[in-house]
Amino acid sequence: MPLSDTQIRQLNAKLDPKYVRTRKVNGAELHYVEGWHVIAEANRIFGHDAWDRRTLATSCIWSGASGEFFVAAYSARVRISVRAGEATIVRDGSGSGEGRGLTRGVAHELALKSAETDATKRALVTFGNPFGLPLYDREQCGVRKPRKGKAQLGEKWVLRTPGSTGANFDKPSEYADALRTLMSEARNIDALFAIWELNVEAVRDINKALKQDHLPKSGLAPQLAEHLKRCAATLATPPAHGATPHQSKEATSGDFGPRVKVDKSALAIGELKRIRCREHLRFVARHPCVICGRSPSHAHHLRHAQVRGLGLKVSDEFTVPLCAIHHNEVHKTGREQQWWVDRNVEPLKVAATLWRESRELRPLPPEPASSPSSEPQDVQQ
Template sequence: MDWDKATAELSKKLDPSHVKSRSQGGGSVSYVEGWHAIAEANRIFGFGEWTRETLELRQLGDPREVGGKMRVEYMARVRVTVAGVVRDGCGFGQGIDKDVGQAHESALKEAETDAMKRALMTFGNPFGLALYDKSRENVGTPEKPFDPAETRDRIKNALSKARDLAELERIWKHPATEEAFGKLHPAMQGELTKAHTDRVAFLSQAPEGTH
């Protein structure tokens, strides 16, 4: 496994579209779903590069009837190992069903999933670590990949709309323009240089008010 690539992914912000919420204790709790945590582990670490082991499952008290249904509660401890790095997490699960067997199954699954998510959370933001920061500084839509063609077209469009030479030069020499320009292929840089030169010629010759 390439830890450098994995670290880069683990450092990215948590996409808010992957954050769910539920009512709990009179308030709202944010979380990432278990299936998403597994999918992210497969994507970031790679299939077969990480393991999950349930170390402990313990029923908490006896099943009890609540509102005509049986309520069962479990705690779990799960270990996640990634390329020799070990993380443990504890979780809680509650099952409510008329069928006590179904209640046990639901509680067991929830406890294991919760413990796994807590273990994975320690690896980084994509697994929900960002949600523990009240400022939510690391929850946000990931930056779009750099698109050379889109960048070229955006700069060219801005140049074409410049109303006078002063505005044109402000756009052309703006730090953001210069930074984006430097990332483009030489051919695209040539296109923009020509677009700038052509716009200079047009604005220099066109009668005032016709720009």
């Protein structure tokens, strides 16, 4: 492909809504991007010296006078040439424009410039979203959605339940207590996570409204997420012989005895086993970058390796070494899997190899039978 991976990614990126303008045309609202922005984007993506604009033809459609002003209308045809390596990509566009001035020269000059700018935009729009392509889509799916305003503490918080409109709460603490109760009363894993999915956005909004983003453990959202894990672990525990699932849940949810450690990979919603192992992260960081071979490296967690959780990284076994440059680059991309494909690297295989080598050097210690307070070296979250 003649264009670079970076250029392709920039052309596929969604259009920033702050550059979209609107105007009324024959009673209808028209969305467009301004000519200066289109040219600036071409310079940014293709390079100032890697593209050309050539006017192929112009024509004066009409000229005359309107009161004390002279008016002119022009059409133009423009060709855009983009040099990408040894290839040259050519796109043509046609446009029209009107001009009004106190003299004929000013009117014709403004009309000609307007027509050339319109033709330039129509030629560049075929390259992708930054030039206004998603504005031709009625749904405007290629335009980035504006960020929602910050949640306010004065608003009501809606506790949503499957098949119900939900209940309103004035205080975040009351909402959190009701959500805990609702999760505790879930009869099975599917019902539990259906409740969580309906309310997770509200939990995040409350966390922002309370300004607790800097509290990874003591904030309201992490506490609710921890309660979700406990409920899921309880529901995944097989009931005792002769006991109903509800009785087993009540027996294991109290604080009167040691909790049974549950293998979270057995849950019904994908891989929830998240191993934490500092020794393995240091082992990974001692290897050179898998992209460029530079050292030192960082242990990068492959975000697509497991289902993402609220405030949780993937398991430490899914880590690969990346230098600071590529580590920063992969965190900026919104499509990590495609980022690895573009570089012809299979990160999951690399991570599996490093994990196997790490385990051979440092095997897991045995689980202590009579000392529940001593923790193993690898902690599962």
